[in-house]
Structure formats: C-alpha cells, structure tokens
Amino acid sequence: MGFSVKRRDFLGLIGGGAIGAALSPAPWKSLDDVAIWTQNWSWKPRLPRGPVEVAFTHCGLCPAGCGLKVRSVGGSPVSVHGVPGHPLSAGFVCALGLAGRYLSYHPSRIVEPTVVGTDGQRRGIPFKAAVRQLGKWLDEARSGGGHGSVAILDNRPDRMRSLAYRKWLGALDGVHVKGLREDAPINRLRAMLDGQVPELGLDIARARTVLSFGAPVLEGLGSGEAGSRLRGRSGTEKPYIVQIETRPSRTAHSADLWLRIAPGTETVLALGLANILVSEGLYDKEIIGRTALDLDGPGGYRELVARFSPKQVARITGIDAATIKKVARRFASGPAVVIPGVDPGGGPLSPEAQTAAFSLSLLNGDVGRPGGVVARRVSETIQLPGTAQLANTVELADVPDGSIRLLIADGIAGGCAMPTSLLKRKLNPSEGRVVSLSPFERSAMHEADLVLPSTTPFESIDETGVPIDSPVDSMGLTVPSMRAPDYSVDSLHVLSMVTKSNVPKITELLRSRSDRIHAGGRGSVFDPSKGESAPITEFKTAGHLWRALLDGGLWTDSSATFTCPPFRLMGADAAIRDRLHKVLEQPSTADGWAHELVLMPFGWRDAPGDGPLPPVMAKLFRETRLRLDSRFATICPGTAKDLGFAEGDKASIKTSLGSITVEVVLDPAVANGVVHVAVGPSTGAFGDATREKGDQPLDLPSCKNDDCWRVIPAKMLEVVS
C-alpha cells in the first residue's frame, strides 16, 4: 500500500505544530526575552557595577553651597542626600541639587569647542585652534581698546579662582566683572557706609522681622539653614516675614504678610515706611542723629521722606495706609533684615529702590547689630606669583556701555538669569566678542562667538562661596564625585595657554587659602561624617585641615564685632540721590498701571533659566506644571477678559525687542494689567537646541539705564494660526 503526503497532511502538521507551540511556554517566553533583549543593546547606557562608596562634598550649582552626602557605585554617584547638622544647609538640599548629578549627561551639554564662522554658522573646532582664536581676539581687543577692553564675567566673584582671574586681567589692564547674583544688593548698602567696610552678611537667624522686597526668601534664598529657620522648622522662633511683591509667588503665599505692590513702586513704599519711622520717632534719635550724615538739612533724608505720607504712598503702591503703618511699627520693634531682592529671572530692583530699602536698616539701627546686618571677618589677602596688580572688580551695571571688546564668561551659575540685551549693551557694538567657558549653553551666552566646554560642578573642585545670610566667612569645597570628561577644560588652564603665563592651578589656590586659614587659627571645622564641629586648633598641621576640607568638611570663621560707621541714608551717589528726589514725578501709580499691560519676567529659584534642568526635573515640570515654564503666561481673569483671552488660549507677548508665544493661564492672585512669564526653564533648557533669537523671554527685556528689567511695557496679541 502506498503512502503519500498530501497538502492537507502538511497543513495538519503545521497546524498541530502551531497548536503545540502555543501550548508550550516557548513563544510567550521568547516574547518576554526579546523585549528585554531590546533594552540591553550594547549602546544603551548601563549603570556602573563596582564598590559602593559614600563621600561628602558641597553642591556647586548655586551659591548656597549645601552639604551633600553622595553615594557612588563604581565611581558614579547614584544618590545624593543632605548632611544633617551642616552649618550652612542643615540637611537641606533643593530638588536641583538632588538631581544635579544628571546634568553631566544632559543632551545639551557642550562636548567640543565651537566658533561662529564668518557665515554666522556655529561649527566645531579643535581645542588648540580655539585657544589660538581666543589669543588672536585678545590681541585685537588690547590693541583696539584701552582699560577695560578685556573682561571676565564671574557669577561668583569671591572665589580663589576669581583672584587668579583678577591677576591675569591685571597684566592685561582688564576688568573683573561681577555677574548677577542674589547677594549683589549688599554692596549697595556698603556704598552707603563711610570708610573701609568689611564684607557684610544678613543675620536672618536672629532677626525679628524680615522685610523682603521680592526676594525668594521661602524658595531657597541664601542657605538651606536660613530656609529652615524662616519656615520655623529649626526649633527657634520664626521671624515675621513681610513679602513685598507684585507676583503671587510661593514666598508671597507663604509669608506672614504679603503686600501686593503696584509694579515698580518699591522705592515709594520704602520711603513711605521711612516716613512713618521718622514722623513717629521710631528710631534712636541720638545714635542716628550722630551717624547719619544726610538726615537733616536742605535736600536731606528727612525732607525727602516727608513727602511720602501714608495716604500718598497708599495711592501709588496700592497698599492701604493702615497696613503700611502696621508694617513700619512692626519693623521698628526689634532687629530686622531688609532684603531688596534679586529675582532669579526678574533681576535686581532699581538702585534707588535698593538704597531706599537699606535706608530702613540704617534708620532702624540694624547695621552692626545681631539680627540685622553683621560683618564678616576680613580674610587676609593671598599673594599670587607675578608682578601684575589685581584688576578691579566691578558690578556689571557699572561697566560703561560699549566698552568691552572681549568678554570671557566663566561658566559657573550664579543663580540669576541675565537678558541678552544687558550683555550686548556692554559690548563694543562693532568689535565686541564673547567667549563662553561653560558646560552648557547658558541663557545670555547662547550667542557667544566662541564656546569652550568646561566641567559641571560635580566634576571639578572649586569653592562654594558664602551665602547672603551667613554672618561669618566660610570655606567649603565642591569635591568632584565623578570624573570630568576628556573634552572639558579648566578656565585657568585656558587662560594660561592663551597668554603663555603661569596661572596657578585651582587646587594650588584652594590649598593656599586653606593653609592661610590654618595659620589664622580662627573658627571651627564641621565634619560631615560625625555631624559635629571641632575648633581649628585641633588640626595640628595645615595638611590635616586640607584633608578635612577634601573630605567634605566646612570651615566657618568666628563672628566679628562691628560698629556701624557714619552713613548716608540716600547713598553717596549723587545720581541716585537725584532719582530718589524725583520718584514722585514718575507716572507709575496704582490707577495708572491698572489700565496698561506690563510684562514682569521672573525666575524660579531652583530653575532660573540660565541653564538646563536635569532631565528628571524637566519631565516632572512638563507633566505636572509644578514650575510654569516660559511657555506659559499668568494673567488675572479681569485683564484677560478685557484683552479677549481665556484660559488655554495662545497669545503673543510683544515688547520693543521681540515677541514670544505663550499659553494663557488665569490666576486671580495676579494683579490687574500685569502678565508674568517665567524666564525659565525654557524649551532650550529641556535639551532642545532650537533656540532662536526673539523666542526666549530673556530676549524681550530692554534694560533701562539702571540695568533693570522687572517691569516691561508689553502688548498681548492673539495668535492667528
């Protein structure tokens, strides 16, 4: 009998095989394995394997310098915690600090030197060619300009690295320019005092009242320790916080008293408060009469503030007279701290507003008394090799417009964003060039002519700086917790290559300061592994102190006594005095601004917009709106209705310099006639390289002569799709 296989038999075999396979786990297991296999391709990043280590360091992402406990696996940090008992941070770490280690892998990280060619296109060049280009521009700048034609922009100008910058610039007749930072207004107060004035700090810890002019005091201003005290979490009595701010910020909502002030009228309110202090005699007449050099006489402070009656101030600022009186009396009842705040995105108050605010501190006798403004001991100057004098350090606002031919920008973040127009004003219109040393494209630096990639704070050693609220000097190091990539360069190394001069290495500079501190024998050193401090005298050699700092220790100086010298309540600058006398001539009144639209840009304390966000935060903010980014504009429902907008509408905000497209968000807490837009985190900060001119909020402000951009006349138009 013959046996033949027909098509039907074959189909039966296939069918049986298919059913048999389905009745076995093989296909289902294969699906699972293939899914896993696709997640484990060789080019996918992998977590390191290796020994688990715990080390202590300080965060270098902002000037607060929080203590960090970093847990690493195989040399890469995998988790970050605060350090309980740390003198500056008291265990606090902000969201940016917790996720900051991811910045090293950010997609917008600069991985090679780039230069803008004659065709306007940016292209990569080798490192040596970049240094040659910088050297060529340096020669051109020096030959074409005089003093100050070469400058270094430094957002943390009090570091040892800054000292090396000044030495390098001294030989080139250059100038060291301080970038925007939250402690800048203190210098305004120093300028009001006569004679040699030491570094000053705000003694928030012992203040009875905190009078904040728009400072983000409950959003991370100063040190984490101060934040803990201000929130009443330290076990000590919490100061009474008065927040004077137009925007319904988180600090405004959480403060004991929020004064929603009309935009740009802070000077008027400060002088109004002074009027009550003077008219009701709420100051020490004997001491102030002796030390205030401009209280009485024609054009004096008393005559100035007499014009700012509570009724008049109420009309201009929109704050009722009874509240103004109540605040003034509260302020005078004990030591108080006045903070004329620098908004992380909105910038500083005007010079006259800062002066008027600090005049309250002087009038209240707070300068030199605990709970007010205290002095830090002056550290001895460290001599660097070379015969050149140190270059002068000046505020950016004091740099003459158009004077800089070559600006080298240090890449460290100062916590404040800066408008492009402000930087451009300082550059020579035809020959001004910008060289940026940064790990990322920062806001005002994205148009730099030459960019050299530098390290992130977690990859390089540096100093943390001293927070605004610290009553004493300190030294903490950002000890690297991960290896710097090969393409990154150190700014001092670049400078030494450009001029072929002997610029000290950063470790040598830091060691010099550590040795000097040891020789001084003052203060104490906090050991993060034990959570306790020991007097510096217990460190037998300078090497022991250096080792302790490298292990994440923090040196804090002992406190100093300071007697307030004679002072000028209206400052020493005649121009500011003149502006103070003319404040009432300005048209900014509560009735006036209510019918016009003004743009008030602002920044989040932990995402100011001058740099990228860690991807985890970017994703979180996008999906939750925990931080409204630059794609949103908040406006009150009444103004929105008048302008014809509703929640979720697309709108174009126009100023004299450009326009941005935003989504309208309605918030009844926003004042009439005001639109708030965050300067960051921007789309660029999410790693999107498409940063076009006029498309970022920081491109919109046209800085006035006083370098302020808090209140900008604007229009809001419908977007026609």
Place this chain on the structure above:
Amino acid sequence: MTRRRTTILFFIIGLVVAMLAGWIAVPAALYESIEQPLGFSHVVHTSDDTGMVCDDCHHLTSEGGFAGIPKIAVCEGCHAEAIGTSKDELRLVEEYVKPGREIPWLVYARQPDNAFFPHVRHTRLAKIPCEQCHGDHGKTETLRPLKRNRFTGYSRDIWGHDFSGITTSPPNSMKMSDCVDCHRKRGVRDSCLACHK
C-alpha cells in the same frame, strides 16, 4: 489508513514535536550553563565545626544595604593559608587570597539594573526568610552552574526553573509578577516607582 486518519496523524506529530521543542529543546538551548570560578560548600561553612552562620558573610551594612557576596578579605580571615589539600582550596589561596583578587562569583539572583530591591525592608520589616526567594541555598554541598539566558543575560533563577513561568505560592522565581503578587497580598504599595526608581 484513510486520508482523514493520515492527516490527524500528521497533526499529532506536529503537536507533539512542537510541544517537546517548546518544553524541552528551547529551554535547553536558551540557557547556557556557566560553572562558578571555584567550588564552594555552604554546608561545610555552616556546620557545627566552623560555628559560622549565614549572617557572618551575607550581612546588612550599617546603612541597611545588603553586603551581598563577601569580599576576599572575609575569606582571608580563615583562608590566609590553605586549610586542607583540595584543589579548590589551593586555588582559592594561590589565585585569590594571596594576590588580594576578588573571586568573580556568578550571582544567581542578579536583578536588572532598573529594579531597586532593599534587602533590609524585606528581611527585617516584612520578616521574609531568605529562602523564600533564594531557595534553600545554605544547605548545598556544591555551587550549581549558573544558567544564563543567551538573549537577556539574566539568570534562570529570575524566571524560575519551571519554564512555564507560572507563579506559585510561595514563589519559586524572582519575576516582577512575584513581587507584585506578594506586595498585593501583604497590602504593600506596588506602584512602578516602588521598585523602579
């Protein structure tokens, strides 16, 4: 034989062959067998003669992390010089203890990188015995070879030695579904972020 019966025969042949392949051949081919670098007897180390207990080598650190497999320094405490003349003992001393080189043990329970598993919470807080996940490993005379998935690189202990992958109670594998089942039974949070940080 009728045509119909022939077709049924072919169907059954296909069914049986596919099932045999799916249940026996594929598992045998999928996993490669890798020998441990050294022979090791848990029984000898935990016997009354040594007086050692599991926690002497596999302990929790002061921070709550699991120390995992002991470092060579721990072995050196007893094996600075060879104890006995076995081949593995001599290799241990000459190749690892004296040069201070770590033994590249193959880990049966290695979880994927994206899984966060705190031993301290499971053993101290939930009081789950080690054997529930790792099996009765402490009573073995020798170390079995590691069966490694050729596609994924995972140990077979993760999927479980039962190729069907069916979750049992108590579980005989360390799959995500085992974790989720246990969490649900105990009323513990079982969101994605509980384990995938």
